[in-house]
Amino acid sequence: MTMAIQPILSTSHLSKEYRASRVMGLGGGAIIRAVDDVSIDVLPGETYGLVGESGCGKSTLGRLLLHLIEPTSGSVMLNGADIQAGDANARRLLRRTMQIIFQDPYSSLNPAFRVRDILWEGLRQLPEAARESAKARKLRMTELVGLVGLGPEFLDRFPHQLSGGQRQRIGIARALTMDPKIIVADEPVSALDVSVQSQVLDLFIDLQQRLGLTYVFISHDLSVIRYLCDRVAVMYLGRIVEQATAEELFTDPQHPYTKALLAAVPRIEAGAPLGRRLVAGELPSPSDIPAGCRYHPRCPFVMDRCRVEDPRLLPLAPPAAPDRLAACHLLDPLPSEPLPA
Amino acid sequence: MSAPLLEISGLTVGYPTAAGMFKAVERVNLEVGRGELLGLVGESGSGKTTLGLSIIGLLPEPGRVLEGDIRIEGQSMVSLSADARRRLRGEKVSMIFQNPMSSLNPTMTIGAQIAEGIKAHRDLSPSAVRERSIELLTLVGIADPARRVKAYPHELSGGMRQRVMIAMAVSLDPLLLIADEPTTALDVTIQAQIIWLLEDLRERLGMAIVYVTHNLAVAANICQSIAVCYGGQIVEHAPKAQLFADPAHPYTRSLIEAVPRDSWRKHRIRASAGRPPVSIGARESCVYAIRCPWVFERCTVEAPDLLPMAPGHDVRCFVYEDPAQLAIRRPPA
Amino acid sequence: MTAIAARRAGPSRIGALGRAIRRWRSLSVGLTVLIIFAAVALGADLIRPYHDAISQDLAQSLKGPSAAHFFGTDEYGRDMFARVVFGARTTLTVAIASVLIASVVGIPLGLSIGYIGGLYEAIVSRILDALFAFPIVLLAIAIVTIIGPGIIGAMIAIGFAAIPTTARIVRSSMVAERQNEYVEASQSLGSSTVYIIFRVILPNLIGPILVLVSLGLAYATLEESGLSFLGLGAQSPLPEWGAMLSTARLYLIQDPWYAFFPGAAIFILVFSLNLVGDGLRDLTDPRRLRG
Numbered sequence: 001m002t003m004a005i006q007p008i009l010s011t012s013h014l015s016k017e018y019r020a021s022r023v024m025g026l027g028g029g030a031i032i033r034a035v036d037d038v039s040i041d042v043l044p045g046e047t048y049g050l051v052g053e054s055g056c057g058k059s060t061l062g063r064l065l066l067h068l069i070e071p072t073s074g075s076v077m078l079n080g081a082d083i084q085a086g087d088a089n090a091r092r093l094l095r096r097t098m099q100i101i102f103q104d105p106y107s108s109l110n111p112a113f114r115v116r117d118i119l120w121e122g123l124r125q126l127p128e129a130a131r132e133s134a135k136a137r138k139l140r141m142t143e144l145v146g147l148v149g150l151g152p153e154f155l156d157r158f159p160h161q162l163s164g165g166q167r168q169r170i171g172i173a174r175a176l177t178m179d180p181k182i183i184v185a186d187e188p189v190s191a192l193d194v195s196v197q198s199q200v201l202d203l204f205i206d207l208q209q210r211l212g213l214t215y216v217f218i219s220h221d222l223s224v225i226r227y228l229c230d231r232v233a234v235m236y237l238g239r240i241v242e243q244a245t246a247e248e249l250f251t252d253p254q255h256p257y258t259k260a261l262l263a264a265v266p267r268i269e270a271g272a273p274l275g276r277r278l279v280a281g282e283l284p285s286p287s288d289i290p291a292g293c294r295y296h297p298r299c300p301f302v303m304d305r306c307r308v309e310d311p312r313l314l315p316l317a318p319p320a321a322p323d324r325l326a327a328c329h330l331l332d333p334l335p336s337e338p339l340p341a
Numbered sequence: 342m343s344a345p346l347l348e349i350s351g352l353t354v355g356y357p358t359a360a361g362m363f364k365a366v367e368r369v370n371l372e373v374g375r376g377e378l379l380g381l382v383g384e385s386g387s388g389k390t391t392l393g394l395s396i397i398g399l400l401p402e403p404g405r406v407l408e409g410d411i412r413i414e415g416q417s418m419v420s421l422s423a424d425a426r427r428r429l430r431g432e433k434v435s436m437i438f439q440n441p442m443s444s445l446n447p448t449m450t451i452g453a454q455i456a457e458g459i460k461a462h463r464d465l466s467p468s469a470v471r472e473r474s475i476e477l478l479t480l481v482g483i484a485d486p487a488r489r490v491k492a493y494p495h496e497l498s499g500g501m502r503q504r505v506m507i508a509m510a511v512s513l514d515p516l517l518l519i520a521d522e523p524t525t526a527l528d529v530t531i532q533a534q535i536i537w538l539l540e541d542l543r544e545r546l547g548m549a550i551v552y553v554t555h556n557l558a559v560a561a562n563i564c565q566s567i568a569v570c571y572g573g574q575i576v577e578h579a580p581k582a583q584l585f586a587d588p589a590h591p592y593t594r595s596l597i598e599a600v601p602r603d604s605w606r607k608h609r610i611r612a613s614a615g616r617p618p619v620s621i622g623a624r625e626s627c628v629y630a631i632r633c634p635w636v637f638e639r640c641t642v643e644a645p646d647l648l649p650m651a652p653g654h655d656v657r658c659f660v661y662e663d664p665a666q667l668a669i670r671r672p673p674a
Numbered sequence: 675m676t677a678i679a680a681r682r683a684g685p686s687r688i689g690a691l692g693r694a695i696r697r698w699r700s701l702s703v704g705l706t707v708l709i710i711f712a713a714v715a716l717g718a719d720l721i722r723p724y725h726d727a728i729s730q731d732l733a734q735s736l737k738g739p740s741a742a743h744f745f746g747t748d749e750y751g752r753d754m755f756a757r758v759v760f761g762a763r764t765t766l767t768v769a770i771a772s773v774l775i776a777s778v779v780g781i782p783l784g785l786s787i788g789y790i791g792g793l794y795e796a797i798v799s800r801i802l803d804a805l806f807a808f809p810i811v812l813l814a815i816a817i818v819t820i821i822g823p824g825i826i827g828a829m830i831a832i833g834f835a836a837i838p839t840t841a842r843i844v845r846s847s848m849v850a851e852r853q854n855e856y857v858e859a860s861q862s863l864g865s866s867t868v869y870i871i872f873r874v875i876l877p878n879l880i881g882p883i884l885v886l887v888s889l890g891l892a893y894a895t896l897e898e899s900g901l902s903f904l905g906l907g908a909q910s911p912l913p914e915w916g917a918m919l920s921t922a923r924l925y926l927i928q929d930p931w932y933a934f935f936p937g938a939a940i941f942i943l944v945f946s947l948n949l950v951g952d953g954l955r956d957l958t959d960p961r962r963l964r965g
Contacts, residue, residue, distance in 0.1 A: 053528035053529065053530065053531075054499075054528050063858075066862055068858060068861055068862055091864070092864060095862065095863065095864035099862060099863075100858070100859070100862045102855040102858070102859065103855070104855055107853075107854040107855045107856060108854070108855035108856050108858075108859055109856055110854075110856040110860075110874060110877075110878065111878060112877035112878050113874075113877075121860060121863055121865060121874070122863045125863060125864050125865070171859075174859060174863070177863070178863070193384040193385055193555065194384065194555065194556075194557070194596065194599045194600065195384065195595065195596070195599045197599070198599045220528065220529065221529075222529070223600075260530055261529060261530065263533070264529045264530045264532065264533035265529055265558075266532075266533075266536070266556065266558040266559045266561065266562040267558055267561070267562070268557065268558050268561045268585060268597065268600055276537060279530045279533045279534060280534075282498050282500055282501065282531070283498065283500075283528065283530075283531070
């Protein structure tokens with residue numbers, strides 16, 4: 001956690017705006033700011049969590065990291081190099097270094113392809129695999145499915161012949177075809193049953209240990225985030241509102257939104273009445289972001305300042321860890337009002 | 342004590358398939374008292390939704406009640422005509438679903454949709470119906486209800502739509518509300534709000550709620566008692582505190598273990614694998630036998646019944662019928 | 675076909691196909707009739723010599739069905755059975771050729787505008803709209819003035835007129851299909867756009883495209899009969915069902931059988947093509963694929 005470690009992946013003032021188009025690509029509609037001025041650093045070997053509710057921009061951010069969509073402004077740096085600069089070679093290297101795992105185990109596998117064809121789509125991009133004999137190729141594929149805990153007999157199956165958990169394992173194997181360093185996982189267990197969820201999460205941990213992977217793990221499920229992540233960024237309406245180690249975030253949340261999120265999670269242990277005052281209001285539409293602090297209409301601690309001034313993501317005052325960040329006027333090193341209990 | 346509000350006895354629901362009768366719900370016994378909040382918990386394919394739909398008499402074709410009965414206030418629902426059942430729907434029992442968008446008609450204002458249900462059952466003047474609609478929207482916590490009755494579903498957020506669905510469901514003061522995964526499609530802060538709303542409504546209107554969910558933690562939060570479903574059967578039914586303090590059925594135990602919790606941090610989760618087996622034809626073994634860590638000979642040749650192991654605590658497991666087995670499988674601490 | 679059947683029902687492709695055919699009766703009835711029509715068209719010379727279809731015998735004009743002439747005779751005493759049999763050849767040729775024109779142009783166009791979208795889609799769609807707004811009869815007249823009347827002109831006119839519809843339907847299937855995350859997965863693996871459209875997505879659109887083609891054939895059959903009826907398609911003495919109907923209309927009172935047989939042929943062909951189209955739609959309905 002020292003500053004000496006260079007981030008493997010980082011973003012700088014990254015933003016993505018969508019224009020809701022009216023007539024087939026012509027004419028302007030409302031502007032939706034899905035990701036708004038996001039700067040993060042992901043360290044090699046860590047699991048960096050992105051957590052937030054629907055419309056917070058976490059999936060858009062994930063796709064920006066992979067350059068699957070163009071940012072409106074800002075940049076993404078992979079090992080210090082801007083991923084938008086560079087030629088076809090650089091782009092190929094980006095694909096090999098970073099891969100994605102999707103949420104929906106149904107729509108993320110091509111129904112017309114057998115598992116072997118799905119894996120081949122990645123392998124054919126590798127110069128060393130594309131020229132291999134059929135036998136060597138089969139061996140490579142067997143190894144891949146073995147890595148995700150499935151036998152070689154799965155290579156001949158169609159996606160509809162697999163269970164949700166098996167499909168998700170194939171999705172993981174596909175991401176591993178190019179031996180990437182970083183995997184962006186977008187809600188990879190949300191569509192699975194609880195008992196299957198825990199197995200797939202364990203597979204993630206297992207693969208990280210064996211292959212030295214770095215994960216950007218996107219989820220709306222706080223317990224999953226807590227189970228898997230080293231550091232976590234909480235997103236709300238396109239912004240990061242708090243960043244901390246998982247331990248700190250869950251034991252000592254600082255931003256009112258983080259507190260609300262944690263209070264809202266149903267827990268077996270607690271059973272205690274939850275802070276209803278914390279969890280109020282509706283999520284505003286991303287096309288109509290409130291002025292000032294975007295959380296102020298829902299915040300029980302709202303101050304006059306919050307209605308006019310957008311808080312910046314700043315390090316917390318000591319003794320908090322230096323990479324502990326929050327965007328809240330209450331936590332400003334020089335608060336204008338005392339912090340409520 | 343009169344008859345319980347809802348009494349399900351020996352209920353088996355099947356869907357005919359090319360391979361034979363698929364039993365989605367099998368030999369289910371369940372009682373729900375007035376004002377009780379019961380959680381029906383299970384993974385996909387456990388039959389919990391089919392059970393919910395059969396209580397309200399909305400089984401999708403070609404589903405059939407093959408055996409057993411569902412009684413509401415002592416009156417059998419199974420033997421009623423479709424017409425009589427329709428009249429009871431809304432009055433006695435009503436239901437809310439997982440996806441509030443597809444349950445609402447996009448071309449009608451929400452006021453008109455709430456009014457539709459009221460007008461079908463009550464002879465009220467248009468102004469009285471309108472008044473009642475606004476009152477219901479207030480009840481479910483929608484701000485500015487007089488304006489919102491004129492809104493169309495797409496103008497509302499997911500959480501508000503679910504509130505509207507709840508307003509429609511309670512418009513006739515039902516005795517029993519079946520809530521089928523009402524918060525699964527919602528964000529966690531909105532989920533919490535809807536759960537609290539249902540708790541409030543239960544207290545204020547005195548109705549019973551059967552809360553169908555795959556999320557044990559959600560059920561733990563609001564329900565008084567919990568029935569755990571697996572492979573079309575109820576495998577354990579107990580008051581909440583007892584279920585979590587002393588889970589009896591091995592499936593319940595694995596389910597509780599699989600819920601991510603605070604104390605976990607990157608250590609192994611022990612969880613049982615796979616989906617319940619598809620049950621076609623007659624059952625000659627325990628549904629859980631294939632996955633069960635406690636399995637012994639009897640489990641593979643016979644199907645256990647749901648039997649009481651403590652007052653109010655029922656379990657469907659042979660281990661509890663045999664002190665010798667119990668001592669081996671679950672030695673006292 | 676087998677790919678679709680296998681997608682539904684698992685390991686045994688052949689068995690699955692058999693089950694599917696038993697289950698979708700309209701598809702099998704429609705296909706059977708189509709195969710009979712195709713066989714008649716191909717083997718017309720084995721049934722009757724072509725000479726029968728064009729040789730005149732005025733003494734025998736406008737006779738009803740008899741042992742010598744199963745379907746009766748026309749106003750020149752030509753054997754209607756031979757004419758209907760050879761008419762199948764003309765009609766099917768024109769229908770298939772025009773659907774081929776529409777598909778070869780329309781399908782890649784629809785796939786690309788659906789996948790790429792944006793300005794490219796906006797421009798191409800406007801051009802297609804302009805083509806769509808052009809009445810088919812006007813198009814046929816224009817072509818006839820250039821290359822003279824005949825079935826070639828009819829093929830081109832029908833084929834071109836069907837391009838916008840084909841492209842639009844394929845586009846909407848593509849737009850729906852590309853929402854799937856597997857498309858994004860292909861992009862993140864670095865596959866090229868052409869590879870993604872034709873190798874990754876197209877196999878999943880075969881169902882809707884088959885439906886489109888079978889209904890397109892039905893539509894083309896009707897169009898072609900209509901054009902011939904107006905004298906813009908097949909020219910005498912070439913036997914063609916629409917042209918026959920057109921003349922038969924003048925003798926409806928004297929000899930109703932004259933109109934009956936070509937009319938019935940058109941009806942049965944179009945009806946069975948629709949059966950096939952509906953059957954394929956059921957068979958490839960995505961709602962039936964899952965679960």
